[in-house]
Amino acid sequence: MELSHLIQSSQVENVRVCCPLMPPVTGTLCVSSHHLILSACPVQGTKQQNCELWLLHSSVDSVEKSVHNIGILKSKDGEGRSSSGTVTLKCKDLRVIQLEIPDMEETFNIARSVQALSSLDNLSLSYPFFFRPAGCKLGKGWPRDTMENFYLKLKAQTDAWRLSDVNENFKVCPSYPEKIIVPVACSDNSLKQAAAFRQGHRFPILSYYHPRNKVALLRSAQPLIGPNHHHSEDDEMLLDAALMGQSRGFIIDIRTEQEAKQARSAGGGTENKDRYRKWSLLHRPLERGKALQSSLTRLVGTCHETYLGSTHWLSKLQASQWLSHIKEALSTAGLAAECIEREGTCVLLHGEEGANNTLLATSLAQLILSPDCRTMAGFQDLIEREWLQAGHPFQLRCARFGWVQGYIQQESPYFLLFLDCCWQLTRQFPMAMEFNEKLLSTLATHAYSSEYGTFLCNSEKERHVYKLREKTHSLWGILNNFRQRKHFINPVYERNPLVIWPSVAPQSIQLWEGFFFRYFMSTKHKEMSWQRTWELVGEDP
Template sequence: MKSCSLSPLFRMSSDSAPLWYILHTHISSVERGQITVSGSILVIRGKTFFTFKFIIPRDKTCQDVYDTLVTLSQCIEELPAFCYKESHEDDWSIISMYDDYARLGVPNDKWILSNFNEGYAVNITSYPEKLCVPRTAALSVLIGSSKFRSRGRLPVLSYLHRENGASICRCSQPLTGFNSRCGADEDLMHHVLKTNPRSGQLFIVDTRPKINAMANKAVGKGFEDENNYSDVRYHFLPVENIHAMRSSLNKMLESKYHGLENSGWMKHIRSLLETALFIAESVKSGVTVVVHCSDGWDRTPQTISLASIMLDPYYRTLHGFQTLIEKEWLKFGHKFSDRCGHIFQPDSNSKEIAPIFTQFLDCVWQLMVQFPQAFGFNEHYLLTVHDHVYSCQFGNFLCNCDKERAEMQLTERTYSFWGYVSRATHEFLNPVYDATSSSFLKPDLRPSNIRWVIN
């Protein structure tokens, strides 16, 4: 049997007990416990919030099971997605970010889809090859801005409000250090501002705590100086980094209901929703917003995606929500493989693992609780998405960016999750959905309204 077997099987000791199947890709950690009079203890913790504790009569057997589990999936091609034999390439074309741009009216007289990153010619490897940028921005401006941004991630369009012309753009932090500046980057921001002639100012939302952004200046990075960017207002709307989120989740799972408040998880959820609401209300009022964190692939997709859901009912439909994930998370390089720990490497540390996408789904669930008729999909769908982000049964969520997925030929070698959903749509529809229920969602973010989702 190949090592990418889908479900290692554990059976409870009693013949009358249920049989439990655990996907090995769902295993977060395996721990050896103390030896007891009944046997050796083995604890398995899961990425989808389960914990199993086994008492194995023989210590050697316990060690053999432990050794087997910690050596599973050390190579991407050993993951379950590569075990499937049939090809469903058509399933990969069900969702397209460029169809979404067309729905938003792009390209138009303000915005253009540019091929300047085609073949990753300018080495922006974590962005898609075709990018939506201001029509008036010259190629030299785009390339110059890219060289001044962390990982080359220059400001590009994410969402366009068709009625008022305001937009949401995304990027990474600039390489300002303590006093550096870049004329091309300043020009590009001005071009972004001019795509919205109804507004005379541009908001830049930095989702990092200000002290963290200041610390980045010491390593040649940092944030924009309002004195160098005309008609720009800078807003720090702090959301903690991946290390704080990982720690918070671990504390939450350890405490569960007891001491939940001390984990800080609900505070982080509220911070994300508050930042997203600020972005959404700014765009609704006619102001264009540029959003970034450090590299622009964690807090940036979280807040932009949530703001888009608040602004646009389309993203609350099943198809629209999938499009949002495809665009903001997959195409723009959220590091699913690193953040979800898809590849087990015993000698590596786990500092890249963080529940960023889990937090996003939690925030969506918070909105669903407050606006139960506004979403075309149900809670079961959110749980299914979360499950398969970690299951590695589909190619969509493998690797860290679109370029890596193309190099692995995942559209030819694996199934698409969107195809699976399209054949099981009836399971995921919300029976009380009302497409006319609300055009703009403004959640009540008082602490008492932020709910505990895991049960």
């Protein structure tokens, strides 16, 4: 196979493996193109069980190795020291797995093999292109939802918007889907001109329509104002058309005023109030990029140190600033929801690129506003529409998790932060969401490493190029299988037609222990409680 040259040792005997929440086992370690496999048979006179452990190479975030001298080895040529080694694998799902290997050379071979296989450059060689689960057909679950379906629901509420194919073959904006929803009053030619005025050609498009107040939530990238104060009449007309006759709207820029000014000197900027007279500009900054990734790294380190017995847990948790990022994300989404629900005004959300924190804020705002997004199907549609089809670059942002500090390139945990905010909502409103914590954890795991093709690539255009629908299985198809789906349902769910306003008080935001500590503490009691709840509601999970 194409990856065989990266495997320096394919099999090692008598390897002792220590995994979280299970006793150590000893067996044969095999390295395949996509998996690390331990086959352990029971040893006579011990309590060891027959087991087989499989680990995807792509789920490994960091590889560490150490060598230990274990004694004097006599040979014909004289005496020498015998060495063993330990390979520590820190995984993207927060597992820490130790491989104790009885030979120093094999230790280095295994470490180098896993390191190479866990960081492949060629996407088409990744495991989803080879994974063929029994009983599953290619194409099932692709796509989870389409813009046509979304538009059909919108058309039943208003005729002021239209479905445009101006982006057919991704010729206008490479990170947008081929079909987008825009005001009826805007022609395709006008949209092309407006696109040229926005970074990455991400011009304002519909994200959500409020059926009662008849106002829209839009998203875009920053305008290319630049130091010479450029403007676009087509962009101005597009935003005025989105107001649908309303006297005003709000533009929420998720950067500080200083960041927006600095962006203008580099060719970007934010909307000029003299040109957009019907729009009021608000700044609600959200942390982004390397700073957000560093926050996750500090949090992961703190959780691991606490598991090992480190003290000063609360001060280290506060220093990571992760909970502060959750607070700011929920506050910004709440502001957008308040403008739409209480003020009855249209909202445009954008930052710089419009494909990261912008999507975080628009998707959370929809969870707050719309009971449909809180259902199992609606939540999956939301992720498909607001993250996958909207062009969030999963391949870049989720290349690494949070174990390694010094190798941050374009990684940043926007999607993980979104899922954490969703968990906060499920905790504050335990009956409002049809899905449970296990679904959120599963999505986080698959976003970083998966057997399925759903979260591969950085845009719909790239997914078309790699033909993911034809060559890989969809995660949605598996999650909605009857046997799997029942594990992700909230047993006490009751549809709540009202807006759910999240609390951002310090005591209301907590660490998502079910994700960040899931391999540091047993979930036995939580699973028992979950099973008992299903029994009380009279259903079998």
